[in-house]
Amino acid sequence: MSEEEAYPDEFEDLSEEEKEDYQIKKSDGIIVCGKVENEFSSLEMYIYEKEKFNLYVHHEVELSSFPLCLEFIGCQFKD
Numbered sequence: 855m856s857e858e859e860a861y862p863d864e865f866e867d868l869s870e871e872e873k874e875d876y877q878i879k880k881s882d883g884i885i886v887c888g889k890v891e892n893e894f895s896s897l898e899m900y901i902y903e904k905e906k907f908n909l910y911v912h913h914e915v916e917l918s919s920f921p922l923c924l925e926f927i928g929c930q931f932k933d
Contacts, residue, residue: 878901878912879903881903881904881905882901882902882903882904883901883902883904884899884900884901884902885899885900885902885909886898886899886900887899887900888917888921890920890921894916895916895917895918895919895920895921896914896915896916896917897914897915897917897921898911898913898914898915899911899912899913899914899915900912
């Protein structure tokens with residue numbers, strides 16, 4: 855995949871450092887959470903950067919109905 859194909863058009867004006875913020879690295883941990891507040895439901899994807907001890911919301915997706923459950927699919931932990 856070429857550099858131009860790596861990012862959608864809306865990322866054209868971003869610096870290389872800003873583009874790097876959108877990449878999920880192999881060393882990052884991922885946490886997915888279903889969230890409900892009043893009538894608003896969403897699915898949040900958190901990224902944990904182990905080297906920087908940093909946890910932040912990477913994506914939040916609005917859901918059309920309340921989430922009933924989440925399932926752990928499996929992962930490999932490496933130190």
